[in-house]
Amino acid sequence: MNLSSLKPAKGSTKTRKRVGRGEGSGLGGTSARGNNGAQSRSGYSRKSGFEGGQMPLQRRVPKFGFKNINRIDYKAINLDSLQELSDKIGSLVINHDVLYTNGLISKKDLVKILNRGEVKSALEIHANGFSASAKATIEAAGGKVVVVERHKSVEKITE
Numbered sequence: 001m002n003l004s005s006l007k008p009a010k011g012s013t014k015t016r017k018r019v020g021r022g023e024g025s026g027l028g029g030t031s032a033r034g035n036n037g038a039q040s041r042s043g044y045s046r047k048s049g050f051e052g053g054q055m056p057l058q059r060r061v062p063k064f065g066f067k068n069i070n071r072i073d074y075k076a077i078n079l080d081s082l083q084e085l086s087d088k089i090g091s092l093v094i095n096h097d098v099l100y101t102n103g104l105i106s107k108k109d110l111v112k113i114l115n116r117g118e119v120k121s122a123l124e125i126h127a128n129g130f131s132a133s134a135k136a137t138i139e140a141a142g143g144k145v146v147v148v149e150r151h152k153s154v155e156k157i158t159e
Helices: 079-089 096-101 132-140 150-154
Strands: 074-078 110-114 124-127 144-147
Touching (some): 079 110, 110 124, 110 132, 132 144
């Protein structure tokens, strides 16, 4: 065995289709391109979305709505989740790091506290936003509300 005797495995290669080599080949004449028209010519390229002159789908379907580029998305967390977390870890201070390490948010999430549930202990909560009712509930339980600026929530917050 040597390099000159190497061949591909049987059945792994096919012969190339030789078009335009006479009628006897079965692929002469129009070279398997059909009859006249732009598609039979060399250099033809179909425009994306072109449907043969029929009104294209992207023009038939109406446009609606818009994306507000200034929208700020907050991850909503309720008071009952915070109370449960506080009971689990035994800490009265809950900030971005605590929420992240316990899997409630991802690293770059902005956090807003909402008022579902109740707070039994005086929690100190650091978040990017609070609903008015959640703020009142936390302060009524003897807790403390700390509003963190948006860019600081991404960084590590240490007390």
